[in-house]
Amino acid sequence: MNVFNNIKLWSLAATLFVATSCDSFLTEEPTSDLTNSTVVQDVTGLNLLLQGTYRIMRDGNNAPAVASPLGLKLLSTVTGLDMMVNQEQVGDNWYFHTFSNQRYEATSAVPGTIWTAMYKVINNANIILDNVDQVQGNAAEIAAIKGQALALRARCYFNLVRLYQHTYSIAQTKPGVPLQLTADLEPKARATVAEVYAQIVADLTQAVTSLADYNRPNLNFYNSDVAHFLLAQVYLTMEDWANAQAQANQVRTGYALMTIGDYAAGFSTPNKEWVLGYEQGTQDFWWYDSPACWFDFGQNNAPWQAEQVLPSNSFVTDVMAGDPRLLVIENPLYPGKYAATKFRELRNEPPYGNLYDLRAAEMYLVEAEAAARQGNVSLGLQVLNMLQNERGAAVTTTTNQNALIDAILLERRKEMWGEGLEWFDILRLKVPVVRTLAQGHYQNVNIPQNSNKLIMMIPEKEVINNSLIVQNPNPDQVPVFVP
Template identity: 35%
Template sequence: MKNIVKKLAPLALAVLVLTGCEKEYLETTPKSQVPNDLVFSSTEGATVALNGIYRSMWTSMDGSHGHFGQKSYDLTMDMMGNDVITPVRGYGWFVAEYNHSAYGTATQTSRSGATWRYYYRTINNANLIIANVDEAVGTQERRDYLKGNALFLRAHSYFYLINLFQHTYKGNENAPGVPLYTEPTTEGKGRGTVQEVYNQIVADLDAAEALLAGKTKDHVSHINQKTVKGLQARVALQMENWERAAIKANEARQGYTLMNAATYKAGFGTSNGEWMWGLQIPNDQSTIYASFFSHMANTAGGYAGLGSTKLITRELYEKMSPTDVRREIVQAPSVDNKGTYYNYTSLKFRLPGAGSWAADYVLMRASEMYLIEAEALARLGRDAEAVTVLETLVKARDPLYVTLATSGTALIEEILIQRRIELWGEGFSILDLKRLNRPVKRTVGTAPNGEHVEALILVKERSITDPQILFRIPQDELNNNKALSAGDQNP
């Protein structure tokens, strides 16, 4: 990571790009060194650094319309899976992710390269806060808040790195993971094992949980202890630690209210009482075409609305009953494909206001916690409890829902189907396929029939353990990090 750390080292460039109130500081600080003495002399300065990290989670990287922070990687992970369809090439964005060719390239500007840079940039800046905030002038409560947020962000970044650059946790504990950095450095490290990376993720989240006890987040874009518990549940699910997943998911969802039908149909662009974490994007700072809504809001004037439409598969659509609100936000199919929108067009994501790109990005919802808890309970053999949790969630979407699968494998499969429906388009597809050891398997046919178009996907079926599904370490990293060699590249 040596070359990447050098690029990220000027903290003035990496994080202090927030609002007009910071402009003078940016203009007067040398950009060739980390101004730790200025940034971290007080908790106010450290807060600016933290805000900068959160802002970097939705801004465009290098001006690219395909790299806009966390949601661009969420979109990538769904495009790699089975349930999202792009019927035409359109402007070409995310087509390479869809056909599994984007991450096989090791250049800095490839999907793999941008993913590596994005998450390690976050890790590097989080490490700077963690290493320096204890000495900052301010209250202990404020120092704890800042450190807890930074530990969470580091864990969050490592969770996605380890899942994109290696296979799932279970059965691969001793496989090469990713370089593990817990302090600011310009010296590269080798690939830690998957187990070592997960150990750090768990430790960071446990520390963040303690530090954030009783604290209220500054802003919708920040996190609190419930968000930490939510990520603990997400991580435990991936690790197949069912007991911890059930406990943390239950704790995380307390105090949140599931969306009613009207709120669910409102377009997922405004934070509400179900959202546990989201990123707020002001209109005057929106990235417009380089944004999640540009690529996923089929009703907006972005790439999706201009041709790169995103559809849900017929298979998944037909698993929803006519009384399910989630079916209402999909264009019902017609024989001539002449509905208001293309057959099976998803209307889940829409901008809140006409003529404005101001919106919120959802990163965690209570519904995910219900699904994690239900699955974990079912896998523990606590079927009756699992059914209760599952039905509580799904009845909020479909008042007539009653699961006919009440135990064993059938119940687990029903929970997984509801997970695919509920979390469609939110970034979980490839993570779930990995942990479930299920292949990428797409029904090929015509888009008006809710099927994948073979000429666009290229990959109809692929084992989830195929090494070709792994992202590639950037070649510049291999060239400049003395702890890595060509043999460390993913096969």
């Protein structure tokens, strides 16, 4: 079954089972006793709840511009060095995608919207996990439901702990986010970053086991490959290089790379490299938050000529010069700028194309980096060259460890541009964000490494409703992270 069909039914399920509202966050009590009824006492009911939970996750709680997986990718993309919000097109409306206070302040809609969406998914997952071991039904189906709920919860906590606190290597003992692990909604203090990561690893490790025999119906669903993928990302962020390498290898060896022809085809048609994506029917067209929407300038007569995101001139002329993945043209609407053609809508009527979330090339890069950081230069170089050869790109030959790591990180920028790794790499690598008018950006930006502008403050309403919550420093008062 396609997770995004039967929208009305699953939207109803999401409405019935979500126990937090947009305004009151974690401390609100459930508004219904339906979770105590027979609905959560059999496989059919739990599976219905799971589908509604997928829907909330995919839609970002109906706020996809920032809170869905693809919305977070957009926010991450325009945080980095290479892509920028098109100020000529959107004016002042998208300041939250720059480094203004609309992005991080406790009263801003952005931190609140993301926080609420993540905890709604978490609470739904908790309802499932509170009940799944007691239900009657097919053991394989029960294991699959449990594994998917664990993976969904883990991904939300991974998003939260990276967005509301600095990276693991410098902030392990600092406040992370509250760990709600049951559906009781009792107020919780912020667990430490280390505690949150430990829970994420535990959830994903258990998900791998529970999903071992699960054959998903299509790419919309989380299976063991998705759990391995997320674990690789988590271990990379923790700088646990051995486990990052092992988890990435689990995915990398199971997925061949797409051809450069597939790469240039627009990222709207699933191919052998896709690990997670959202297949769309005629009633399922979320083109408003797809990469094609962000970058589109009207190709294929697409209706959403948004031009929201542009590649910077320096990215085109310096970083990507001569690379076959440089899929840009001179901008037909904004002279002196470039327009990306990497992401394309397929047609001028619904469905406009499928949406990709996770793809295997990232795992090639994680495995290569993790191997290189452990001193296994030969393996790191071998895996990196696999990707470069498939793309027809310049091949790295260095056997110097530090030079190889730099080459792998550069390859992440080249291979994954516009795909949402930028912000999270800035945080984990602890690098500054410097953008200039001379590079073709719309603003001069100089954000130092570990700036508190790179994370978000806890939403004000959560702090008011939960006296156990300690707020993050205001970047205007404490500009950078204090160990």
